[in-house]
Amino acid sequence: MAVPNQLVDDVSLCGPKERIKERLDLWQNSPITTMNIMTSDIDALRVMAELVL
Numbered sequence: 001m002a003v004p005n006q007l008v009d010d011v012s013l014c015g016p017k018e019r020i021k022e023r024l025d026l027w028q029n030s031p032i033t034t035m036n037i038m039t040s041d042i043d044a045l046r047v048m049a050e051l052v053l
Helices: 004-011 017-028 042-052
Strands: none
Touching: 017 042
């Protein structure tokens, strides 16, 4: 069984922008084709839009 921090890393992108970018690169090179972005923070949404577009 994965330790909790590893599980969070396996299923989510969280942390500072630089860390999210690093983890996002791994996701973009995987077979994943859909990402759900759930936030009520407009700045977090802007960061994700900047990183994926």
